[in-house]
Amino acid sequence: DAGVTQSPTHLIKTRGQQVTLRCSPKSGHDTVSWYQQALGQGPQFIFQYYEEEERQRGNFPDRFSGHQFPNYSSELNVNALLLGDSALYLCASSLGAGVNEQYFGPGTRLTVT
């Protein structure tokens, strides 16, 4: 049973650049949520996608955007990168929007220099 997968594992970007992170949900799941985890902190909710639409959004600026594809995979895009965007970006999948039992991927570590 394939779990949640994310790519790339880690990457380094320069301030002002744009980045795209990818996520494939656990087999059978149709909802993807994205979280940002700064070093030493708990994950913070960015947004959730269900049926190819953004269903909920946390307190993140519009520089953070996403997309969900018909096969339920998802992308997180961040524009105009800031040093403060350096973090571990986690994707979580679940079956159905609004479901709290969420399963996380290994994350993508983003470093902005």
Add this chain to the structure above:
Amino acid sequence: QKEVEQDPGPLSVPEGAIVSLNCTYSNSAFQYFMWYRQYSRKGPELLMYTYSSGNKEDGRFTAQVDKSSKYISLFIRDSQPSDSATYLCAMSVDAGGTSYGKLTFGQGTILTVHP
């Protein structure tokens, strides 16, 4: 004030000890409570999932929720070195409430179990 408070530790215990991890929260709308374990450089792994008040046991792990005190706990019995990780509590509101499905996490407690 953060919605969910968790003592970051670090907590160091000998193998075989009973470990108690705790979180407090301020949002009375929280109804779903979860505990995740996160190993270094890995994603969080769901350990326990409970609804409303009460206890839930799974092997060496027991989760307790006291909604009247806005306090949740995770107990680990017979702790092992392999339990060394960061433990995160997470919460969500009930169905129909705003932000249903959004998990709000504590800061995480770093636990080390030494042989």
